[in-house]
Amino acid sequence: MSASFAQVVVVPAAPLLLPEYQGRTPAAPEVYAGALAAVRAAVSVAPEVVAVHATDREPRSTRPPVGLRVADHLLAESHADFDVEHVAVPWDASVEECIELGRSLTLARGGNVSLPRGSFAPGDAASNALAPGDGANNACAPGGAASNAFAPGYGSKGTSSSDPDSVGPARTLLVVADGSARRTEKAPGHFDERSAAMDDAIVGALREAGSGGLDRLLDLDPDLCADLLVAGRAPLQVMAAALSRPATPGDADADGEKRAYGTGDGGSHAPRGPGQGTGCGPAYEVVDCEASDPFGVLYVVAHLAAVSP
């Protein structure tokens, strides 16, 4: 079975990556360059993009979520021909909801994606994803981006099969997410000593994606992540679920034991059981994974590529 997504890219959700917030010089040029390079590399070989991002935690405007805009901007700047579908996950979605959404993405080629509850409540900024006059509106021009993922059961623009192996352009999963915003005294959320371990877990999971590390993302505690201002917990968990290979009754790990979601650290919040996935296989190799925290916020730029079994 081939992977549902040929390419996976994780980029930060920082507003300072957006053109409307650029000063005379960029605030984080290396982060931006790395993110753009990763997106460009992925999209050049897998131009059908599913962009997963979180809703804004404290929306005060009717602008689209920052994550959506970051995705659109990087894709536009890649100057590649692409087709994008946006999937916004509520920033506080439960692990179970993330898993459900992630699994649906693997089946969504031509099918439907049912978003978790409360995704786009009245007044939620995400519901007006492309407000007139907003810079993000022009961000997806190459390839004719799909703009509306904000309704349960939207139809994708791919083939009409629900088979992840169906014929069609190779897909990229673009995940807009970052870690704690409480890494230093000057960080947006001030220093919290728990942030280091949290961010180590996130970075470690991504760096060990080739050996099943992504499953450990499902063990991230939503409440702790909320405390630590981890903006990317929900998108990362959607990604982990989407990339976890479906289990078959005969699947077993090296010890001969059946594996399920979230088996990395034990104590998973995720449902476990037959048929929910194993996540243990080296379905992806890590092309690149860079972490930095220039402003006390963990930024990760990661590029994963599917490998043939």
Place this chain on the structure above:
Amino acid sequence: MTKLTFRLGRREFDERARLVMAIVNRTPDSFYDKGATWREEAALERVREVVAQGTDIVDIGGIKAAPGVEIGPEEEKERVVDFVAAVRAEHPDLLISVDTWRASVGRAVLEAGADILNDAWGGADPELVEVAAEFDAAVVCTHTGGVTPRTRPHRIEYDDVVSDVVDSLVAQANRAESVGVSRDRLVIDPAHDFGKNTWHSLEVTRRLDELVELGRPVLVSLSNKDFVGESLDLPVGDRLTGTLAATAISAWHGAHIYRVHEVVETRQVLDMVSVISGDLPPARTARGLA
């Protein structure tokens, strides 16, 4: 310019006022002075200095704005109440403001002789204005976007930051009036950097006239803030020139009160703007007139 009369303490001002409010921190860790006036004697000396430099108001704060060690109301009172009394005793005509969001602290400092409650966290304690009304004190209403006191802005966005500022400040002022604060004792402050990124603070500065047009005295707190630092890529300590430029723009737009660290330089800028605008005659003119 909108006609305006407002009162602070026993003094009355009009729309031409450009008042200096000198910052006096009773904190060990504020971002600019880093505890320089933490000791009471040093703080009293600072008050003497800024009075001599021509400040109109002192703004005394017991808690730094940035996140940090939690300071409870009793400790905050210990830091500021007796100090306010000491300042009042030494400077009977000086306008004294206290930077606090807590009603209990507000009551204590008004009893000690303060004139103004600078509610820098935008009505976080709704009882603060009730205390001000009880003492016929002035109140500074501020816009923070509703953030929790002592938090930094993190990815806050507004459709129109100035509209949000106006709506919030009008609502706060109306509520203060409804509980008995005199209309002419209500000051509004867009609160640069509070609940705002640099772009927001710049927008507020650029469009400050929209706040002035509300017909209430406008306070701006610009001094050495991050929006100045990010605009010029300069650290704290190198932001005076940028601060003064923002001060001049704010003065030209008609702001009335300037909360500052550097009194002398601010006074000169404000007087220069007042002279240019025709609100104040030049100090001495002989050129071409002799």
